[in-house]
Amino acid sequence: ITEKYGTIYIEGKNFTVEFDRVHGYLSGYNLNGERLIRKGLGLNFWRAPVDNDKNAAEIWEKAMLKSMTNMVEKVTVREREQMVSISVSQIYAPITLDWKVIVNAEYSVMADGLVTVKYSGVPTGVQLPESFPRIGMRFELDKACEQAVWYGRGPLPNYCDRKTGYKIDTYASTVTDMEYRYMRPQESSNRADVRYFTITNKKGKGLKFISYFNDPLNFSAYHYTTDGLDRATHINNIPYED
Numbered sequence: 001i002t003e004k005y006g007t008i009y010i011e012g013k014n015f016t017v018e019f020d021r022v023h024g025y026l027s028g029y030n031l032n033g034e035r036l037i038r039k040g041l042g043l044n045f046w047r048a049p050v051d052n053d054k055n056a057a058e059i060w061e062k063a064m065l066k067s068m069t070n071m072v073e074k075v076t077v078r079e080r081e082q083m084v085s086i087s088v089s090q091i092y093a094p095i096t097l098d099w100k101v102i103v104n105a106e107y108s109v110m111a112d113g114l115v116t117v118k119y120s121g122v123p124t125g126v127q128l129p130e131s132f133p134r135i136g137m138r139f140e141l142d143k144a145c146e147q148a149v150w151y152g153r154g155p156l157p158n159y160c161d162r163k164t165g166y167k168i169d170t171y172a173s174t175v176t177d178m179e180y181r182y183m184r185p186q187e188s189s190n191r192a193d194v195r196y197f198t199i200t201n202k203k204g205k206g207l208k209f210i211s212y213f214n215d216p217l218n219f220s221a222y223h224y225t226t227d228g229l230d231r232a233t234h235i236n237n238i239p240y241e242d
Contacts, residue, residue, distance in 0.1 A: 001079055008077060010084050015113040024072040024088040025137075026107065026115065029207070036145075036207050041138035042070060043092060043103060043119065048230040049133070050186040056131060063129035064094035066230075068101075082111040092121075099125025116212070136218070138226070143242045144201040146175050148221055152194030156180075160218075163192045175199070175221045185232040189220035 002009045007027065008019040018028030020040060029037035046066045049057040060066070069092070076087040086107040093100035101121045108116040117137075153163050154171035157180055171191075180188040191197070193216040200206030211217045222229065228239040 001077065001084060008086070010109045012109075012111055012113055017109050017113075017115060019086055019107065021075050022072065023070055024075060024090045024105065026117070026139075029115070031113065031205070034205060036141065036205070037139050038142060039140040041140065043105075043121075044136055044138045044226075045092070045101075045132050045134060046226065046230075047134040048185065048187045048226050050188075051184070053133070056133070059130050060133050063099075063127070064097055065129060065132060067094060068092045069095055084109045097125075097127055099123065099127050099129075118212075141199060141207070142201070143223065145199045145206050147200045147202065147204075147206070148173050148175055148178060148197065149200075150191055150194050150197035150219065152197070152216065153192045157188055157190055158192050159190050160192055166192075168193060175223060178221055181235055183235055185229050185235060185238050187220070187226075187229070189222060190218050191220070192216070192218050194219055 002011070003021070006020065006022040008021055010017040010019070014032050016030040017026070019025070020027035023042055025040045025042040026037070027040035028035065045068055046060070049060070071091045071093070073089045073091065078085045088105040088107075090103050090105070091100050092103055101123045103119065103121040106118045149170065149172045151170045153166040153168055155173065156166065157178070158166040178189045182188060194211065195216055196208060196210040197219050198206060198208045199221060209219065223240050224238055225241065228241070232238045
């Protein structure tokens, strides 16, 4: 373990995990000299609203879920045999409202490069939002990571309120083909009840995300950020990135 300019570097035989102590989240993953996770973006409570979210979106905007700040209270690093563990206590909250989410995160980095992440959070305050558009994590990967494979519902986009018509199976797609291109840009890439998924380049190098604790996850992948999608007013305005 080394630390430089607020970043903790955990090095193994052929990998390096980077952890941002200032912001309290995984910020990079390098394997065999290739940077698979280019940037971490931490815990996320926002997504671009869809047409059916008209009423809910007003609640989300009023609760300022799009502009949550992250305050790290404590980061504890423990080096053990064949494992490094990182514990984080932090608070996510809107800037001007009287509510917050108290978050505890546990990261375990194993000697073979496996990273296990467990988050728990408790919303507290007098003006809690009635709902959250999303609770999850975001990462920026390289543009070459275009191949997606998942074991969950598919093959088309599906969500918790409309998923039973999509069989659970193993599916493959390109990231480009995962989205449905609505004329008015909106969330369109989600896959529900996913046990695991991989995002790789054409050489098969990439990342595999696995759901633990018997609790399937949802995932989506884009060639742009959710903020960029949210700002776009027409399909041609979506800001594609690398």
